[in-house]
Amino acid sequence: MTGPTERLSRRARETPPSGIRRFFELAEEMDDLVSLGVGEPDFSAPWAARTAAIDSLERGRTSYTANRGRRDLRERIAEHVTRYDLSYDPDDEILVSTGASEAVDLAMRALIDPGDAVAVPQPSYISYGPTVTFSGGEVVPVETHAENDFVLTYEDLERAGADEASILVLCYPNNPTGAVMTREELAEVAEFVREHDLFVLSDEIYAALRYEDEHVSIATLPEMRERTVVFNGFSKAYAMTGMRLGYALGPSAVIDAMNRIHQYTMLSAPTTAQFAAIEALDSCDGAVEEMRREFDRRRQFVISRFNEIGMDCFEAKGAFYVFPKCPPGWEDDEAFAEALIREERVALVPGRVFGDGGEGHLRVSYASSMGELKEALNRIESFVESR
Amino acid sequence: MEAKRELLDLLLSDARQSTEDIARQLGVDAATVEKLVDELESEGAVRGYQAVVDWDSVDEEHVRAEVELNVELDRETGYEEIARRIAKFPEVASLRLISGSYDFAVDVEGESMHDVSNFVSEQIAPIPEVTQTVTHFVMRTYKERGVYFGDGDDDDRLAVSP
Known part of the structure; x- marks a missing residue:
C-alpha cells in the first residue's frame, strides 16, 4: 500500500516549512518570554465592531452572503478607499475575501499560467512566494536594499531581470521592514511596469498605519489602475486578524475571474466578520487613529532605543515593524536571534526568513505594550553589552 | 499632533x-x-499625578459615596462660593457642577458608611444654600479613570507569527 507520505503531491512535499516555525517552537517552550515577533496588533478589535458581530449572531445572521460579499459592505469599502484617491465600483470591481491572503491567492490563480514569472521584492511577507508556486508560477526574487531603506527601485527591478515577469507583487507599507514608498518612488516602479507591460498585485494591508505622511497607492498613478489589483482588509488597521476579512479592488475582468475561483473554493467570506467590518467602517475611524498614534509612539521609542544600543535601525514609517541590523560583531541574524531568545528570552524574527536582503537584520514588531517593549529593549541592551 | x-x-x-x-x-x-x-x-493643565487604586484590593476599609446636592442661590452667593466651601473638606474627593435635576455631584470618601453619612449630614447638609442631599454609596467599582478593574482581554496571540 502506498503510505500517506508518498501520496502527498509533489507540490505539497516541495513546500518548505516557514522559517518562522523554528522560532515559534523555541518561543513556545519559554516562560517569561517577551515576544517582539508577533505579526498582528496587540489591540483587540474596536468594541463597536465586536458588538456588531455579536448583534448579527443574535439576529441569526449566520447564512452565506453574496459571493462578492454583502452589497452594503462593498459600498462602504468603495467609499472608504476614496481616502486614498481610489475609486472602485461596488458592483463589479470589489471582492470581499477571507482575509487579504485569500484575495492574493485568488489573484495569483486568476492571472498566472504555468511557467509565468512573478517578480517578488524581498525581504517581504513570507506567503507571496509559495502562493506563486501553488499557481504554477516561477518566483523572480527582487532584492531591495538597506542603503535605500528597503524601497523598491527601478534599478532593483532591472538587476533582478523583472522585465521577464508578467506580474509584480508590491507590499508597502512593508512587512517585515516597515518601509514605505512615496509617490515619486512609486512613479519609478510604475514606469518600469508600463515599459515591460507588467501587472501589479499591491498588498496595501498596512495602508492605515502610516506615520509622518499619507499612504499612496500605486493604482492612483497614471495608467496604473487598469494594471493593478489592490489588496486591503480589516486585520491590521482594525485589529481584526482572527475575523479573517479582506478585500480586493481591481479592473472588473480580473475581479470577475477571482470571484469565479472564490465562489467554488470559498463561496463567501465569513458573514459575522462582514457585519463587524460594516460597523468598523461606519464608526471606528477614531479607534484606528488612536491605535495608530499609540503605534507611532512605540515606533519612535523602539527606533531610538535600537540606535542607542548600537543596532543600526532606519526610520521605518509604516506598519508596526522596524528592521534593525544585528549589532557589530554579529553577522548572522539567525544565530543572534537564537542566542537572544535562549539567553534573554526575547523573541525576534531573523531577517533572512523574509528572503534575500534580509540577512543581517531582524524583524521587530512593536505590536506589544510599552511595558513589554521597554523590558525587551532592556534585555537586548544587556545582551549586546555582555558580549 | x-x-x-x-x-x-x-x-x-x-x-x-x-x-x-x-x-x-x-x-x-x-x-x-x-x-x-x-x-x-x-499653565494648570496638569494638576497632579496620582495612582489609580482599586480599594477592593487594599486590605482596609474604604467607603465612597456619590452625593447629589441641590442648592439655592441668592444675590450674594453663587455656585463658585458654594463650591469653594464644599471643596475645602478633605472628605470631598471630587466636586462637579453638573446639568440635570441636581446641581453638584460630590464624591465623598471615608473609612466607613457611618463616617460618610455623618459627614454628609453634619457638614454638607447644614450649609445654608444646600436644599437637598441624596447619598449613593458605591458598592463596587468596575472602571476608574479609564482603567478597567476586571480581567482584560488576554493576549492569546501566537508568540511568533508572520
Whole structure:
C-alpha cells in the first residue's frame, strides 16, 4: 500500500516549512518570554465592531452572503478607499475575501499560467512566494536594499531581470521592514511596469498605519489602475486578524475571474466578520487613529532605543515593524536571534526568513505594550553589552 | 499632533514613565520633555499625578459615596462660593457642577458608611444654600479613570507569527 507520505503531491512535499516555525517552537517552550515577533496588533478589535458581530449572531445572521460579499459592505469599502484617491465600483470591481491572503491567492490563480514569472521584492511577507508556486508560477526574487531603506527601485527591478515577469507583487507599507514608498518612488516602479507591460498585485494591508505622511497607492498613478489589483482588509488597521476579512479592488475582468475561483473554493467570506467590518467602517475611524498614534509612539521609542544600543535601525514609517541590523560583531541574524531568545528570552524574527536582503537584520514588531517593549529593549541592551 | 498634547496623552496613560522614555516616544530630547512638563504644570493643565487604586484590593476599609446636592442661590452667593466651601473638606474627593435635576455631584470618601453619612449630614447638609442631599454609596467599582478593574482581554496571540 502506498503510505500517506508518498501520496502527498509533489507540490505539497516541495513546500518548505516557514522559517518562522523554528522560532515559534523555541518561543513556545519559554516562560517569561517577551515576544517582539508577533505579526498582528496587540489591540483587540474596536468594541463597536465586536458588538456588531455579536448583534448579527443574535439576529441569526449566520447564512452565506453574496459571493462578492454583502452589497452594503462593498459600498462602504468603495467609499472608504476614496481616502486614498481610489475609486472602485461596488458592483463589479470589489471582492470581499477571507482575509487579504485569500484575495492574493485568488489573484495569483486568476492571472498566472504555468511557467509565468512573478517578480517578488524581498525581504517581504513570507506567503507571496509559495502562493506563486501553488499557481504554477516561477518566483523572480527582487532584492531591495538597506542603503535605500528597503524601497523598491527601478534599478532593483532591472538587476533582478523583472522585465521577464508578467506580474509584480508590491507590499508597502512593508512587512517585515516597515518601509514605505512615496509617490515619486512609486512613479519609478510604475514606469518600469508600463515599459515591460507588467501587472501589479499591491498588498496595501498596512495602508492605515502610516506615520509622518499619507499612504499612496500605486493604482492612483497614471495608467496604473487598469494594471493593478489592490489588496486591503480589516486585520491590521482594525485589529481584526482572527475575523479573517479582506478585500480586493481591481479592473472588473480580473475581479470577475477571482470571484469565479472564490465562489467554488470559498463561496463567501465569513458573514459575522462582514457585519463587524460594516460597523468598523461606519464608526471606528477614531479607534484606528488612536491605535495608530499609540503605534507611532512605540515606533519612535523602539527606533531610538535600537540606535542607542548600537543596532543600526532606519526610520521605518509604516506598519508596526522596524528592521534593525544585528549589532557589530554579529553577522548572522539567525544565530543572534537564537542566542537572544535562549539567553534573554526575547523573541525576534531573523531577517533572512523574509528572503534575500534580509540577512543581517531582524524583524521587530512593536505590536506589544510599552511595558513589554521597554523590558525587551532592556534585555537586548544587556545582551549586546555582555558580549 | 503638537508635542505638548502628545505628552499629555503619555502622562495620562502612564505618569510614572521616565522622562527619557517619554522623550524617545515623542522623538524629542529629555530637556524638551522637562520643559513641556513644567509648562503643563504652570499653565494648570496638569494638576497632579496620582495612582489609580482599586480599594477592593487594599486590605482596609474604604467607603465612597456619590452625593447629589441641590442648592439655592441668592444675590450674594453663587455656585463658585458654594463650591469653594464644599471643596475645602478633605472628605470631598471630587466636586462637579453638573446639568440635570441636581446641581453638584460630590464624591465623598471615608473609612466607613457611618463616617460618610455623618459627614454628609453634619457638614454638607447644614450649609445654608444646600436644599437637598441624596447619598449613593458605591458598592463596587468596575472602571476608574479609564482603567478597567476586571480581567482584560488576554493576549492569546501566537508568540511568533508572520
